[in-house]
Amino acid sequence: MTRRDETSPVGLPGERDPADPADPAVSDEEDPGARRRERVRKLTAAVLAVAVLVLVPVMLPNPTITSIGVFTLIFMTGATAWNGFNGYSGYVSLGHAAFYGTGAYAFAMLAKHVGLQPGYSLFALVPLAGLVAGVVAIPFGVVALRTRRHQFVIVTIAVFFVFQLLAYNLSWLGGSLGLFVSQPSWPGETFNDRYYYAALVVLVLTVALYVKMRNSRFGLQLCAIRDDEDRALSVGVHVGRVKLVAFVISAIPVGMVGAIYAYFVGQVLPQFAFDPLFDVAIAVMCFTGGMGTLTGPLIGALLLEPLQQYITLQFSASAIYLVVYGALFLLVILFLPRGLIPTTAQAWRARRSVTPEEPVELGAPPLAALRRRLVSGGGAR
């Protein structure tokens, strides 16, 4: 059991054989045509995926299915945003449920005081609730990001518990009775569809944001922090600012889906809005799919959230859900520490060409490529 000492990263990041055909970055840079074809293929896949998601309520007009759909979209968004901070910066936050709850509470409070009639117009409050979550994330981030690694995980758990405690005990937030949101009188068969499409819009915007971010200078800086924070600092990345901005950005979509959740369910209770399981669920989804990839969290949420809803509907015992989720989490940590997407991608490439055995490393192969581009210039200055 001496492996951990041998595998610790030594030397410059991204030391790989430049002639390695299995390395996506190399083939990208040498053949611009292949790169463009790749982009077209990815765009087509994305459009197709969105089209399928748009058609789900039309093809399956069943309230049970669309209700599962709403929750699945909520978690797909949450997982994408969580991964947008955790997967790229290497920090692991178990406190994002605080933003989900903040979004839900902010929405309920706004809906009560703004005086809009229940209906489509209330969806206009969703971005506002996201913004509130983002604002709340600033002090949270300032405090928590002073620490690293395991300390960061613990601080986020602790801050989350403070949020939960406040929600339980502040009388203007309704205490343990929570808050109500009056719901519009839409017909029962298509009631869920409105929330479904609202959540879908938030999801598409979130994914688009992170596609953009991943290919930007900012995304590179974030990945550099994940690979080696001290070295990133030494090459001139404003480490503190980058981390904080990424943290705050990732809180906003989580707050927005929290708001949609509040509107959809019609009641905000502290134990469901500030649920520590939210973080576990999202972490399991991201780890299952693959941290630091775009599709990983989406696939993870798409697989796991319907399963969770099914278990809830079938057994109505949250204890079973705890056991199933915890067990899944353990299996993923033990056998798929890099997640489904990177593992299958690597297996696929390995079938086509023999690649040398690499040490287990969290994060996806494309990021190793980004990382090298950063080191070879053009990234942070």
Added chain:
Amino acid sequence: MRAVAQGLIDGVLTGGVYALMAAGLTLIFGVLDVINVAQAILVVVGAYLSYTLSIHLGLDLFLGLLVTMPAMFLFGAVMEWGLIRRLRGLHQGDFVVMAILASYAVATITEGVLDLVYGPNYVELQAPYVNRSYVLWGMHFPEIYVFGFLMALVLLSAFYAVLYRTRFGKMLRASVQNRTAARLIGINVDRVAFIVFGIGISICAAGGMIFGATNAFNANSGADLVSRLLTIIVLGGLGSIGGSLIAAILMIALQNLVAVVWSPIWSSAVFSIVLISVMVIRPNGLFGRIGARAQ
């Protein structure tokens, strides 16, 4: 004033028990670099085990520990062997985070299983001495607190004796100081880790029994306890047993003080706030080693 003094007495007495639970946690961190988030729910498991023994077999709570402590030792040892050791292939930084997540997963599963087996209702351990107290200078000293404090002192002293007076303790301290060097001079670090994890968890059985006798608990009780234990070990300095004893007594006394002076609702916020402040201002705790392990 009288209420404050009573709060302080209770704080010191229960603080000893908390120190015991935290000692397991801090020792596990010292040797394995694992922050075992599941420690709190395992305390609840210990409480439920004592509950089962006392309800079905009519076993005395303290006698029951002779059964529950070895059982929890086994649990911990299996957890180390089957889970933590499997993660050693990761980079050091990833390992630390993944180990937290793994123990979080264990905590989630355990909570679900407890809920399925025992149901959501709160239970409390019963024994003749649970509701009696000694009265001294007009102050109440609940017997269970006193017994718990004495037991914690005995177990912590035993801990110290093992650490500083035995060969195994020497091996253990060597592993804490420098894993690689310890391995180089022929210490079987994996075996040390295995035993330490077992001991750290078996202590949960003792702590859990007192916890269950002084609090009504259900499967959910771990959530509150985890932030308390984390606060204590962080304040005491990760890896320092003496530090966690002082921190535990300080924190529980402070909590009781807040409950008496202000409101019991906010007394659990004290923990989270102290935890966050210590993490941010003095990440190595009040009595911690300086910096992380040098390797």
